[in-house]
Amino acid sequence: MSSTHGGNLHELAARLGCKAEEILDCSANINPLGPPEQLWQVLAARLPDIIHYPDPEAADLVKAISNQYRIGSGQIVVGNGTSELLYAAVRAAKPQRAVIPVPAYIDYRNACAHAGVKVLPVPLSAEQDFQPHLRQLYELLRPGDLLILGQPNNPTGRLNDRQKLLALADRQPEVLFLIDEAFAGFIEGYESIACCRENIITLCSLTKLFAVPGLRLGFLAASEAFCQKIRTQIAPWSVNSLAQAAGTFVLGQTSYIQRSRETVQNCREKLLRELAENLPRLRVIEGAANFLLIHLSGRISAANLADRLLRESKIAIRVCSDYEGLNSQYFRIAVRSEEENNRLVHALQKILDPEKTVSSTTQRKRTPALMLIGTGSDVGKSVLAAGLCRVLLQDGLRVAPFKAQNMSLNSCVTKDGGEMGRAQVVQAQACLLDPDVRMNPVLLKPSSDTGSQVIVLGKPVGNMRVAEYVRYKDKLWQTVCTAYDELAAEQDCIILEGAGSAGEVNLKAHDIVNLRMAQHSQAPALLVGDIDRGGVYASFIGHVEVMVPWERKLLAGFIVNRFRGDVSLLADAHHFLEQRTGKPVFGVIPWLHELGLPQEDSVSFKAGLYNRPKPATEHIEIALIDLPHISNFTDIEPLLAEPDVWLRTVRHADQLGQPDCVILPGSKNVIADVAWLKESGLDAAILRAAKQGREIIGICGGFQMLGHSVLDPHGLEGEPGSLRKGLGLLDLTTELATEKTLTRRQGTHLPSGQPVCGYEIHHGRSETAAAALLHFEGGASCGCTDPSGKVWGSYLHGIFDSDLFRRWLINRWRAAKGLPALSGQGAHYDLEPALDQLAEVLRWNLDMKAIYRLLGV
Structure with missing residues (x-):
C-alpha cells in the first residue's frame, strides 16, 4: 500500500478498477480550494505557446518571485x-555530510544518496512530538555540513522558531542550511527566510499552495554564487511555457492566498475536533501545516487501515512506515474541505470504532441526486427532467424535482397558496406529488428588461432590478440550500434542473442554480444541448472549457436533445467530444412531436404555434394576442389538443383577421401591455372584432384590460399612481394592490353550468356591477360578462383545463358559425399519457444503467 510519495491515484484506481477522480485523495497535501479559478483562462490563452521553446531564463516568472519575496533575480532559480x-x-553543495533530523521527507536522503553524500540522521523524540532541538543540532554540526530541515517538517508538520533558526545559521557560518518551505505558504503570518543569510538555501514549491502538482513548479533562493552553481546542474528548458505562465499568474493572487490560509486553518481546527470527539484512540501530532501525522494504537496497522479505507470508502491516506523514525502505526492525512474531512472521519470510525454513533457533523446522509444543466435556455432541460422523474417513479423510487431559481412568467399556485414555476408543477406530477414550493424556492417573474418580481418559497418579497437581486442572492443561498435539504430528506432521489446556460461566465460568481447547486447536493451533472439549433458539439466543448476543475469534476457527460435523423451518423462527433473533454454522451433524444406537455418558455410555446398547420376539416379559429409581457401562456394549451381548433398568435393589428374568438392572456405588466395595445393599433382591431360579434375573452391581466381602467397606486408595474384606460368592453375597474392573491379554485361556470377549476395569481382588485361569471366552492365568485355574453373574462388560470367546459365553449362557437356540435366529448386533457410516453422515449434513448450508476441507487 505504501509508496514513496502520496497522491499516486492512478496506481490506486487501477487496483480498484475505478477512475482516479472517484478516489478522495487524503495522501497528497494539496490546497483543498483547488487552483485559482482564473488560472484556467490564463493557461487556455497561453496554450499556443507550446509550439515554441519556453524562455530558458523564465524571466517573467523570476521577476514575479523577486517582487513577491523581495529578493534579487540573481538569487532565484x-x-x-x-x-x-x-x-x-x-x-x-558537495557537503562532507548531510545532517537530517528524522522523520523527514524521504527525498532528502534520496538526493544525498544520488550525490554520494553521507547522511547523519538525527532522531527526533516521539514523546516530544518530533520537535527539533536546535541546540542539539548546533552541537552536532561541523564545518562543511549540509543541514536539511523542513519548515514546516514533512510528515510531522512541526515548525522551527524563525529567530532561533537564523541565530543557528549565524553561529555556524561554514554550514549550509537547506530549508524546505514547501508547505509554509499555508501558515498564517509565516515569514520566509529566503536569502536572509548567505549560508541559507530555501526551497519553495508553487504546486501545493496553488494546487497544480501536475505542472511541476518550484524555485530555490540562495546567494547569487550558489544559484550560479545550481544552474549548471539543471538541464535547459526545465520549466515549460505553461508552468511559467501559471507561476507568474498565481504569485499575484494575494486574496486567493489569504482565503486558502483561512480555509485550511478553519478546516484543520474542525478536523482536529472531530478526530478528538469521535476517535480518541488516535494520537494526532500537533503541527502547523496543512496535514496531520497520526499515531494509530491497537492491533491494526496503518497499512491495513489504508487498504480498508481504499477498498471500502475509496479514500487514500499516506502510510508513513517508510519514514525513518516512524513505525507501522503512523499515517498522514491531508486537510481537505470540511465535507471531505467529515467523510474521512466517518470512514475511519466505521473501521476503528464501528459501534460508536457518529456525530451529526461527520455524517451527512446524501440523497442520491442528478442534475440537468443546459447549453442555454429552451434546450429541453425541463421536459427531460420530468421524463427522468417519471422513469424513476416507475422503477419504484420516491423522487422529487428541484430547481433553485426559475425565471418564468408561467406559474401555478400550490394547495397552501404558494406560487411556483409551472415546469416544476409538471415535474411534480411526473412524480405523483403535490406541488411544493420547496421544489422551486426562488421564482423570478420579469416585469421589465431589467427587473423582476422576486418570489421566495411561494411568496413575493418585492420587485428588484438586476443589481439589487444579485446582492440579495447571498441571503437567498441559505434559503435555497435549506429548501433542498428538507425536500431531499423526504425522498429516495432528486432530479435537479439548472437554468439557462451553465457557462455564463458573467453569472457564475453569484450562481445559485447551476453547478453551485450541484455541488451542494453532491449531484453529478449532465449537460443538455439542442442539436436542432446547430453547433451543439462546439457548445458542449465551449462549456467545458470555461469550467474550473471542481465544475468539471461534477460534469459526468452530455445529452444530445431534439435530434432528427440516424443516430449512427453522430458516432464520430461523440468520439471527438469524449477525446476532447473526457466526458461521454449519455444519450441522444429524438425530436418529440406533439408531446402534449406544457412548455416552460414562451418562445418555445409560440414557436410551436407558428409551426402548427391549419386543420383540413371544419374548425374554430382563435387569435391569441401575443402581449410583450405575456404570462401563464399555458392556459390555452388544452385548446391545442382539440381537433377542431386552430390557434394562432397575433402581434400586429393587420394579423387579427376574422377569428371566431380573441383571447387576451395573462400579463406581468398590464399597464405597459395596455399601452402596447394602443400603440400597435390592436385595441381598435379588437374593438372592431367585438362589434362584429366575435367572442373576446380575457384571462387575469387580459381580464383587467377589457375593463375601463387599471390603476397602479403603489408602482408595482410602473410609476406610482399611473393609470391606463382599458378597452372599455366590460364594466370593470381595477386597482393593483400590494398584497398578492394566490389561491386555488374549484367551482362552476354559471352560464353553462359546467365545472371549472384552476388558480388565481394577481395583484389586481377589480370592481364591477355586473353579475358574477364563476361561482366557487366556499362562496367566492369571479369574472363578469357584457350584456351579449360574447365579451367575458375572469382571474381563473386553467379555466380551459375542464374537458366539459372547454367542449361546451367550442361547440358554442361552432353553433355561432353554423357548424354542428362535434360528436363525443372532444379531447381529454391529461398529462399522464404524455409523461408515460416521454418516460418510454428516455428509456430507449438514454443509457439508464449509466444514469443509475451516477445516482448510486
Whole structure:
C-alpha cells in the first residue's frame, strides 16, 4: 500500500478498477480550494505557446518571485518542481555530510544518496512530538555540513522558531542550511527566510499552495554564487511555457492566498475536533501545516487501515512506515474541505470504532441526486427532467424535482397558496406529488428588461432590478440550500434542473442554480444541448472549457436533445467530444412531436404555434394576442389538443383577421401591455372584432384590460399612481394592490353550468356591477360578462383545463358559425399519457444503467 510519495491515484484506481477522480485523495497535501479559478483562462490563452521553446531564463516568472519575496533575480532559480532543485542543490553543495533530523521527507536522503553524500540522521523524540532541538543540532554540526530541515517538517508538520533558526545559521557560518518551505505558504503570518543569510538555501514549491502538482513548479533562493552553481546542474528548458505562465499568474493572487490560509486553518481546527470527539484512540501530532501525522494504537496497522479505507470508502491516506523514525502505526492525512474531512472521519470510525454513533457533523446522509444543466435556455432541460422523474417513479423510487431559481412568467399556485414555476408543477406530477414550493424556492417573474418580481418559497418579497437581486442572492443561498435539504430528506432521489446556460461566465460568481447547486447536493451533472439549433458539439466543448476543475469534476457527460435523423451518423462527433473533454454522451433524444406537455418558455410555446398547420376539416379559429409581457401562456394549451381548433398568435393589428374568438392572456405588466395595445393599433382591431360579434375573452391581466381602467397606486408595474384606460368592453375597474392573491379554485361556470377549476395569481382588485361569471366552492365568485355574453373574462388560470367546459365553449362557437356540435366529448386533457410516453422515449434513448450508476441507487 505504501509508496514513496502520496497522491499516486492512478496506481490506486487501477487496483480498484475505478477512475482516479472517484478516489478522495487524503495522501497528497494539496490546497483543498483547488487552483485559482482564473488560472484556467490564463493557461487556455497561453496554450499556443507550446509550439515554441519556453524562455530558458523564465524571466517573467523570476521577476514575479523577486517582487513577491523581495529578493534579487540573481538569487532565484526556478525548476521543474522542488525535487529537481533539491537534487541539484545537494550536488552543487558537495557537503562532507548531510545532517537530517528524522522523520523527514524521504527525498532528502534520496538526493544525498544520488550525490554520494553521507547522511547523519538525527532522531527526533516521539514523546516530544518530533520537535527539533536546535541546540542539539548546533552541537552536532561541523564545518562543511549540509543541514536539511523542513519548515514546516514533512510528515510531522512541526515548525522551527524563525529567530532561533537564523541565530543557528549565524553561529555556524561554514554550514549550509537547506530549508524546505514547501508547505509554509499555508501558515498564517509565516515569514520566509529566503536569502536572509548567505549560508541559507530555501526551497519553495508553487504546486501545493496553488494546487497544480501536475505542472511541476518550484524555485530555490540562495546567494547569487550558489544559484550560479545550481544552474549548471539543471538541464535547459526545465520549466515549460505553461508552468511559467501559471507561476507568474498565481504569485499575484494575494486574496486567493489569504482565503486558502483561512480555509485550511478553519478546516484543520474542525478536523482536529472531530478526530478528538469521535476517535480518541488516535494520537494526532500537533503541527502547523496543512496535514496531520497520526499515531494509530491497537492491533491494526496503518497499512491495513489504508487498504480498508481504499477498498471500502475509496479514500487514500499516506502510510508513513517508510519514514525513518516512524513505525507501522503512523499515517498522514491531508486537510481537505470540511465535507471531505467529515467523510474521512466517518470512514475511519466505521473501521476503528464501528459501534460508536457518529456525530451529526461527520455524517451527512446524501440523497442520491442528478442534475440537468443546459447549453442555454429552451434546450429541453425541463421536459427531460420530468421524463427522468417519471422513469424513476416507475422503477419504484420516491423522487422529487428541484430547481433553485426559475425565471418564468408561467406559474401555478400550490394547495397552501404558494406560487411556483409551472415546469416544476409538471415535474411534480411526473412524480405523483403535490406541488411544493420547496421544489422551486426562488421564482423570478420579469416585469421589465431589467427587473423582476422576486418570489421566495411561494411568496413575493418585492420587485428588484438586476443589481439589487444579485446582492440579495447571498441571503437567498441559505434559503435555497435549506429548501433542498428538507425536500431531499423526504425522498429516495432528486432530479435537479439548472437554468439557462451553465457557462455564463458573467453569472457564475453569484450562481445559485447551476453547478453551485450541484455541488451542494453532491449531484453529478449532465449537460443538455439542442442539436436542432446547430453547433451543439462546439457548445458542449465551449462549456467545458470555461469550467474550473471542481465544475468539471461534477460534469459526468452530455445529452444530445431534439435530434432528427440516424443516430449512427453522430458516432464520430461523440468520439471527438469524449477525446476532447473526457466526458461521454449519455444519450441522444429524438425530436418529440406533439408531446402534449406544457412548455416552460414562451418562445418555445409560440414557436410551436407558428409551426402548427391549419386543420383540413371544419374548425374554430382563435387569435391569441401575443402581449410583450405575456404570462401563464399555458392556459390555452388544452385548446391545442382539440381537433377542431386552430390557434394562432397575433402581434400586429393587420394579423387579427376574422377569428371566431380573441383571447387576451395573462400579463406581468398590464399597464405597459395596455399601452402596447394602443400603440400597435390592436385595441381598435379588437374593438372592431367585438362589434362584429366575435367572442373576446380575457384571462387575469387580459381580464383587467377589457375593463375601463387599471390603476397602479403603489408602482408595482410602473410609476406610482399611473393609470391606463382599458378597452372599455366590460364594466370593470381595477386597482393593483400590494398584497398578492394566490389561491386555488374549484367551482362552476354559471352560464353553462359546467365545472371549472384552476388558480388565481394577481395583484389586481377589480370592481364591477355586473353579475358574477364563476361561482366557487366556499362562496367566492369571479369574472363578469357584457350584456351579449360574447365579451367575458375572469382571474381563473386553467379555466380551459375542464374537458366539459372547454367542449361546451367550442361547440358554442361552432353553433355561432353554423357548424354542428362535434360528436363525443372532444379531447381529454391529461398529462399522464404524455409523461408515460416521454418516460418510454428516455428509456430507449438514454443509457439508464449509466444514469443509475451516477445516482448510486
